Structures are given as structure tokens and as C-alpha cells.
Amino acid sequence: MPRTVDKASAAPEGAAEQAPRSRSRLIPTPYLLIIPSVILLAVVLLWPIVQMVWYSFTSFTTRNLMPNQPGPEWNGFGHYQTLLTDGDFWTILRNTVVVCVLMVGITMILGTLIGILLHKLPKWFSAIVAIGMMLAWSTPALSASLVFRWLFLPERGLVNVTLDRLPNWLVGDGWLQYNWFLEPLPLFTILISVIVWQSFPFVAVSVLAGLKSIPSELYEAARMDGANAWKAFWNVTFPMLRPLFALLLVLQIIWDLRVFTQLYILANSFQNKDVYLLSYYIYQQGFTASPANYGMGSAIAVVMTVMILAVTAYYLRIMIRQGETR
Template sequence: MTTLTDAPGTSAARETPARRRRRADRLPYLLLLPCLVVIGGLLLWPLGQVVWMSFHRLDNVRQVRGDRPWPFVGLDNYLQILGDPFFHTVLRNTVLFAVATVALTMVLGTLVGLLLNRLGRRMATFVGSCVMLAWATPALTGTIVWKWIFDDTSGLVTWLFNALPDGLSTALFGRSDWTGYGWFNSPLLFFAILTLVVVWHSFPFIAVSVLAGLKSVPSELQEAARVDGAGPWRVFWSVTFPLLRPVFAILVVLSTIWDFKVFTQQFVLAGGTQDRSTFMLSIYSYAEAFSPPPKYGLGAAIAVILTVILLVVTGFYVRMVLRQEES
């Protein structure tokens, strides 16, 4: 019995396999179109606006609102930023901070993930839930708590150092009274505390991601390595790590992006943008754009430079990982 859809002369019967194949190839793009429109409106359009602003001199709010024209300056903002010695100091601070925090976050998160994998189900659930509290805590709230911990009068750290015997404290640190000591006044101490805050907030995500990856590793391979006499470190480096290389690649890329863009923690700990010795690219862009007198074009140029650096770093790392996977 011949149906209407495949009867001779209908469009379905005249459709060639090539046309059906092309229509099937277009279907995924049509399904992704609404998502691409949303991404374009929420991400690409603001990014394009920032790039466009970086080629103009904007030093007035009325210009940004469109009440006044935007003087086009071409690459002058970029040349001014790249030729400023202070920019190179800020870039060095950003790179060193990102390298330290990414390394510490990955190491601590991996160790915690391995620990959770060795615990029983109930204990792993309890410990994992406690660890995830740090990840679930908003960055602003967590940073305010850490700033209180290092408060120079009533902070927990100040109280602990004051509780040390005077002789021991003087011998180790050269002072016995820590009340009023500015933990955030020294750039080195400031970056140490900032690193602690960022690592504390970031490592739970790494730990849970590593734990999820460990669940997919066949236990037979690890057991075979132990039977051959391999220790815990050798089992991890020779069996576990190669299998989880794609997971670690994604985590390193995400951590690099997050740590290069740290803003909230630094802004809260520093109390604003007064201490330029601790500037990194994110807060440098904010300070140039919004500190009086405002220079929105310069701030936008710094933001574009930061974006380009992140694209280059992540692209290079992903390409290196893909080459290792192919070899």
C-alpha cells in the first residue's frame, strides 16, 4: 500500500539523498541558533563594545551615555598603556600571582580529591560537603571573613600571634605585640594573604572534579600497578594521571582564566584602589576607567589586553595538550 508521503510526484519522493543529508547537517546549527543568539547578546555584544571603546578617548560619563561624541584615537590608548612602565609591573604581578595560585590550587585540589576517593561513602560525603562550603560561599562574603581574620586589632591571626610567649615571638619575628600590625600594608604579605583566600575558594571545585575523574579510572589498572610493586606516587603518575590528562587540562585552563581575572578578593582586601603597588590587570583596568578623572578608553584597552593574554595562554596550553594526546 502506497502512502501519501512517498507517493510518486510528492516532494518527499523527489528529494534526493544529498538534499536530505544537507538538511540533516543543518539541523544541529538550527537547534543551536537560540543559544548562539543569547550568547551573542550577553557576551559578544558587550565585548565588542569594550573593544570599540578602547579606540576612543572617553573621559566623561556623558560621552559613555551618548550625549557627546566619542573622539577616535586609534591605537593611542594601547600605545600609552604598553609604553607605561607601571603596566609592566602590573603584568608581572598578575603573571606571578596566577602561576602561584594555579599551582597551589591544582596541587591542593588533587590531594583532596585523592583523599575523598579513598574515604568511605559516608565520610566522603561529609568531607566533600564541608569542602564545598568554601566553593559555595560568595567571593565577597568569604573575603570579608578573611579580612576580619587578619584584622589588626580583633582578628584571629592577631590574637594567635599575641598569644605566643613574648620571648618566642620576639626571637622568631622581632616583635611581641601584634596589635595594630598592618597585615595588608606589605605587598608581599598582601599577595600571600590574597593567594590564601583565592586558593581556599577555588580548590573545592578542583577536588570534586578530580574525584569525578577518579571514579572513571578502572581499578584493575591501579591494582595491577600495585601488584608490580609501584608505590602510591608511581601509580598516580604512571596510571591515574595519563587517564585524567584531559580533566587536568580543562581544570588548568579554567583556573588560569579565573586567577588572571581576580578582582573581588583584591578589591575588598585592599580596601579599594589606593595601593597601586598591589595592582593586577583587573583592578588596574577598573582604576583607570572609574577613578577620577575617569579614563574609560584606557580602562577598556587594559581589559582587551587582558582578554588577549588569556586567549593566547589558554590556546597555547590546549594546543600543547592536544599534541600530547595525538602523540
């Protein structure tokens, strides 16, 4: 008599589990849980961006905020055409790019060197120095800017008094009355000093954490091959920390492009457009102009946002190409 085979017992062991699993995949529980966060992000982040873009295409001013006033007129690309033909805008854009490159470059180089130095110091001393640097990093931008402004004030600033007391053959004379905040070169020098002083501790501590994750055997092998410190950095440290350096670079570019508080405190009064950066140009057009032109300020903000998005997209493209987003 032929033996009947039970289909249920003959099925693979995992077949019984596949049905419940496939049914559970149809239940959108993870998506339901993430919907509140997506809605919150859309309200907090996406809606202001949409509103900014819309304002940039209109002639929205303070008059449109008054009751019983008509809405803003549609201006199309008028604000963008004005920017493209405005010599002041191109000067401010050039200043912004140059200052940002200097701030980012000095911050990355100084932070990397100090991070390597901390890695070579004893652990207890490295921890003390790292804590001290993070205090500078956590100092509010307003407080740091006020301190640097007091240091460079005419007549009573520490820097001016010190330079005035040095021999004239060494630094010249007239330093006591010198105003550092009127011309682009001295003002941007102080601005870069403030930003670097506050930014390099984050880079240094991040590099220090990355260095601790690199196996010491790699450096021993490099030394056995006759590599000096410079070659060891480019052949071992940099390839291992490339994703970290890329992330720090992008973050610094984004932060430094949006510098506003430090410039506002240092300059105190913006009578010279040569010391404007895009961040302050947005504020000047959107709030202090008479009348305040929200449309033009929004157009400048859109240009800055596009610059930031371009940097971020380039970073993501590199990370995806290198397979480092996983």
C-alpha cells in the same frame, strides 16, 4: 524470450532510502534551531567584546556620556603605547602573573592531594567531607573576603590577637597593631589564602570523580610491578586524568586572572599601586580615575582578554593534538 529485469527491483536496497536522506540533508532545520542561541550569544558576549575593543582605540571618558557632547576622539594605539611605556603597568602585570601562578599551583596541588585522599577514605566519610568542602566552594566571594578581612584586622582580628599573645621569642612583638593590607607580600598572602580556600574543593571533587572512573586493575598491575604510590600516580593516574587536569588548569587560570572582589574587599583602599592587579587596574582607570578613562580601562581589559584567549588556545591545541576533543 529474454527476461526483463525491473530496474527498481535490481537497485540496491539502500538506494531507495538514499534519495529521501539526501533531500533531508538539504533542509537546514538544525541550523534554523540554533540561530536564536547564536544571536543571543552574539548579543551577550560578542557585542561587549567588540565595544571594549572599540573603546580602547578612542579617548572615551565620562564627558562623552553627557548630553550635547561630541563623541569620543579616535586615539588609535595611543593607549597601548602608554601602557607599554608605563612602569606601573609592567609592575602590575608582573604581580598579576606571579599571584596567578601561585594561586593556580597551590590550588591544583592541594585539590589533587585531597581528591586522592577522599578516594581512599570510606564512601560515607568521603561524601561528608566532599559536601563540607563544596559549602566552602559555594560561599560567595564577598562573604569569604569579609571573613578573612575580619580575621586579619589590626587590634581586634583573631590572627593579630593570637600572634600578640604568643611568646615574643617565637614570633616577635607588635602584632596587635600590624596592618596586613598595606604591603604587597602580606596582602597577596591573604588573597592567595582566600582564593585557594574557595577553589581547591572544586578541584578535589573533580579529581575524585575522575579517580572513580579509573579501573582498579590498573593500580593492581602497577603494584605487582613494584610501583609505589608516587610512581602509580605518574604512570596510571596522571595519564588517565590528563584531559581533566588540563581542563581544571585552564579554568583556574581564567578564574584567577579575573580576581577582583576578594582584592577589593581585602585592600579596602588602594593607596599603594604595588598591591594592584590587572583586574583592579581596569576598574581604577575606567571608573575611579578623574576623569574616568574608559579608553584606557578598555585597553587594559583587552590585554587581559588576550592573555586568557592565549591560555585557552594553548589548551585547545594540546587537546586537538592528543585527539581528546572527541
